Amino acid sequence: MLGDNVYYLALSWAAVQAGTPAQAGLVMSVSALPRAVLMLGGGVIADRFGPRRVVIGSDAVRCAAVLAVAALLFLTSPGLWPLALLALLFGTVDAVFMPAVGALPARITGRDQLTRVQGMRGLAIRFASVVGAPLGGLGVAVGGAAAAFGLAGLLIAVSVPLLISVRMRELPGEQVSEEGSDSEQVSERVSEKVSAGAWQDLKAGLAYIRGHRVLAPLMLAIALGDLGFVGPLNVGLTLLADRRGWGASGMGWVLAGFGVGAATVSLLLTVRGRLPRAGLVAGCACTAGAVAVGSLGQASSLPVAVGIALLIGLVSGLSGAMCGALLQTQGDPSYLGRVTSVASLVSLGFAPLSMPFAAAAIGAWGLGPVYLVSAAVCGLGGVVFLCFPALRRAELPA
Known part of the structure; x- marks a missing residue:
């Protein structure tokens, strides 16, 4: 995650230096297309060939690509094309990497510890977002975009042996282990899987989710929550800070409030390990978050906005962690790559599409109405939690 944060800062800086702002924006958005188009296929690959080898292989590819661009920038000024190709490759690899990462927890810990895993993941995300940007800025200041790309590649390189060292257990019924098998057995297994x-596999995974009493409504709730959340907390927040006269520093304070709230919940879940009535808690948190999102658009003073953002971080962090833990515990481990790919497709593929619409709507109708509509969409996610009995009564393992 640290490497990713440094990479994105280096990519944006290099793109701005090499082209116009419009061209830089295009380079930054290139990775979204393969991520959205290929995400479901990435879930199939993770389930077919095992998340361990998929995670290690895709992470190694990311590392090699970033270091190659760093070397290219050290030697010459290649323009925008290598940056666009890197962004395209990164998005393609992400489409495989993310579902495989989502399938790992069930293989590395017990079901009763999965909520803790989500809490620790949240802490890692917050730490990386706080530390990654200054690290990337330091790299740019010392040696330009080439040094920042080199730093990102080295950070990702460190993660590869760490991933290799993680011990994983096999799922019931697996005949060949991820490691310690002779090459003939592995080749035979891969051939059998490809021929299937x-x-x-993709249709079977989608049918599995559609027929599941908890996962099907959970996916709908996640989609509604993300669609209502992404616009106001991204492009909407920028416009809110501009129109209220808070400036970039004010927007930073609001984002800091959100980050503190989310990190606090992540720490709580890491220490506590489990919350009872997970489905009900997630639904209530999602509903409370919807109210807070609507209130943020009405805030006129910066301290009030920071306080509301803190609350949004608390409740959204709680609902997000509960959703992640429920996905892990309710899904069959052999389907977790595909389950994670569907959830990631919603969060990273569809939800970002709401940002240009949110910006256009704010320009046409103003901040208040758009924030209220977004809050209503978020609230529908909470309604889904509360209206489907199987989801509302879902519990995490003790």
Whole structure:
């Protein structure tokens, strides 16, 4: 995550230096397309060939690509094309990497510890976002975009042996382990899996989710929550800070409030390990978050906005962690790559599409109405939690 944060800062800086602002924006958005188009296929790959080898292989590819661009920038000024190709490759690899990462927790810990894993993941995200940007800025200041890319590549390189060292258990019924098998057995297993048909695997995964009493409504709740959340907390917050006269520093304070709230919940879940009535808690948190999102658009003073953002961080962090833990515990481990790919597709593929619409709507109708509509969409996610009995009564393992 640290490497990713440094990479994105280096990519944006290099793109701005090499082209116009519009071209830089295009380079930054290139990775979203393969991520959205290929995410479901990435879930199939993770489930077919095992998340361990997929995670290690895709992380190694990311590392090699970033270091190659760093070397290219050290030697010459290649323009925008290598940056666009890197962004395209990064998005493609992400489409495989993210579902595989989502399938790992069930293989590395017990079901009763999965909520703790989500809490620790949240802490890692917050730490990386706080430390990664200054690290990237330091790299740019010392040696330009080339040094920042080199730093990102080295950070990702450190993660590869760490991933290799993680011990994983096999799922019931697996005949060949991820490691310690001779090459003939592995090749035979891969051939059998390929012949089974990836398309059938994808359809089977979607059918599994659609027929599941908890996962099906949970996916709907996640989609509604993300669609209502992304616009106001991204482009909407920028416009809110501008129109209220808070400036960039004010927007930074609001984001800091959100980050503190989310990190606090992550720490709580890491220490506590489990909350009872997970489905009900997630639904109530999602509903409370919707009210807070609507209130943020009405805030006229910066201290009030920071306080509301702190509350949003608390409740959204809680609902997000509960959703992640429920995905892990309710899904069959053999389907977790595909389950994670669907959830990631919603969060990283569809939800960002709401940002240009949110910006256009704010320009047409103002901040208040758009924030209220977004809050209503978030609130529908909470309604889904509360209206589906199986989801509302879902519990995490003790």
